[in-house]
Amino acid sequence: MKYIALLLLTSAMIENSHFLGAQGLEAVDLNSAWMDKIRELAPDEPEVKPAKVPSLLVFTLSTGYQHWVVPHTTAVLEVLSAKTGAFVMDQSADIQVFEDLKGYDAVLLNNNCSADERRDLFWDELGNNKDLTDNERERKAADLEKNLIEYVKHGGGLMVIHGGIVMQNNSPEFSKMVGGSFDYHPVQQEITVNLVEPGHTLVKAFEGQPLIHVDEPYFFNRAYFDYDFRPLLSMDASTLDSLKEEVENPVIYVSWIKRYGKGRVFYVSPSHNAQSFEDPRLLKYYLDGLQYITGDLNCDDTPLKQ
Numbered sequence: 001m002k003y004i005a006l007l008l009l010t011s012a013m014i015e016n017s018h019f020l021g022a023q024g025l026e027a028v029d030l031n032s033a034w035m036d037k038i039r040e041l042a043p044d045e046p047e048v049k050p051a052k053v054p055s056l057l058v059f060t061l062s063t064g065y066q067h068w069v070v071p072h073t074t075a076v077l078e079v080l081s082a083k084t085g086a087f088v089m090d091q092s093a094d095i096q097v098f099e100d101l102k103g104y105d106a107v108l109l110n111n112n113c114s115a116d117e118r119r120d121l122f123w124d125e126l127g128n129n130k131d132l133t134d135n136e137r138e139r140k141a142a143d144l145e146k147n148l149i150e151y152v153k154h155g156g157g158l159m160v161i162h163g164g165i166v167m168q169n170n171s172p173e174f175s176k177m178v179g180g181s182f183d184y185h186p187v188q189q190e191i192t193v194n195l196v197e198p199g200h201t202l203v204k205a206f207e208g209q210p211l212i213h214v215d216e217p218y219f220f221n222r223a224y225f226d227y228d229f230r231p232l233l234s235m236d237a238s239t240l241d242s243l244k245e246e247v248e249n250p251v252i253y254v255s256w257i258k259r260y261g262k263g264r265v266f267y268v269s270p271s272h273n274a275q276s277f278e279d280p281r282l283l284k285y286y287l288d289g290l291q292y293i294t295g296d297l298n299c300d301d302t303p304l305k306q
Contacts, residue, residue, distance in 0.1 A: 024188040025214055027068040028274045030075060041280040042079050046086035047204075047288050047297055054087050054105035054157075054294040061093040063124035064113035067163055072274035073110050080287050087290060095125050098144045106157030106293045107148065109164030119169035120145075149173055153261030157293030160267045162218070172222065177260045179267055180224025185216040186242035193254060193270060196231045201299035202257065202292060203232055205284035213279065216272045219244075219252060227305035229258035233270070257292055257301045264293045264301070 028034055058077055060070055074091055081089050090104075101107060114121040122141035126132060132140065145168055152158045158177070160167075166182045168174035175181040193211040195203045211233070217240050233255035237247045254269040266289040276282055291297035 024216075025273045025275055028072065030072055030274075034072075034274075035075060035079070038076055038079050038277060038283070039083060041278065041283055042076075042083050043280070043284045043287060044083065046084045046291055047284075048291055050086060050291075050294070050296045053085065054296070055103065056081075056087045056089040056106050056108055056290070056294075057097060057101065057104040058089050058091045058108045058110055059093070059097065059112060060091060060110045061095065061121065061125065062111060062113045062163070063121050064115040064119075064166065065163065067111040067113070067272065069162075069272060069274045070111050072277065073161060076277050076283065076286070077108070080283065080290075084287060086287060086296070087294065095122055095144060098122075098147050101147065101151045101156060104156070105295075106159065106290070107151070108159040108161065108290075109167055110161050111163040112167040113163045114167055114169060119166065120171070121167045145171060145174065149177055152177055152263035152265065155262040157263060157295070158260070158265045159290060159293050160265070162216075162269055162272055165218075165220075165267065165269075175223040176226075176228075178223070178265060179229040179256055179258050180220035181222035183219045183221040184244055185218050186240055186244070188214055188216050188272065189241055191215050191217050191235050192239065193233050193235055196234050196253070200230075200232060201297070202288050203285070205281045205288060207281070211270065211276075211279065211282065213271060213276045213282075214273055215270055215276065217252070218254060218269045219247075224253075228303045229253075229256035229265075229267075230301045231256045231304055233268075257289070257299075258303065259301055264295065266290070266293050 058074055081087055112121055115124045122144045126137045126140055160178050165178055169181050195206055198208050231253040234251050234253050236250050237252050238250040256267055258265045270276055
């Protein structure tokens, strides 16, 4: 199965201490025992049976910080696909997939951190092609970003997991599409993630209770403050350690849904650690969010700020 290859990748990552945050949880072995646990915890069926099974592209490349949870997240998605039949998926770490996305109903960005300063993953990766001039590299990177933006604007679905928001972090239009940009995070710590609207369809998985887990508490900037999204999960900044600065509003949204043109977007910051997936509620939340972006699960996505 595909997760065997992911297991080998994870083992190599674990050997490199760069992938273990000093304050974070230790990396979990992506082995058959862990996969069996996730299979047992995953929902048996989707919230909505799709009339036509949608096709999902899972993009896994990072050019900046490498989150050790990336292969685990992809493996979780494979379990959800196989067990529920809610979607089928392809996985790629090749930016050329953004040349033509017409074959997919939705794209999922799995912790695609770009490098420092420029914060443009396409630009970073195209730097490996020494045949490109700087101008060609600039145009090509802009074209690939535009392809993704136009894809969503014209009806494609987009799910962005945790560090995936950093992929094009300095791009105003990418920020507008996703609902914000990454600012910073304090040290990893136990976070109580609250339900913004306990009766909302997409937080049904949590059964009215908060999610308490160890994570990087992400703070956001740029388009985030337009509040052009329907918030689903939040955290209370006043309860966190090691903040860079005091925040005027302690309620920080860490997951939301929104419309972008004809497309649907789902951002979910939880989680930086694979241990969080051992809570079956988070597995169902991911699946329900996926069904939202593919158009199978309808719910209220009216923006917070109208």
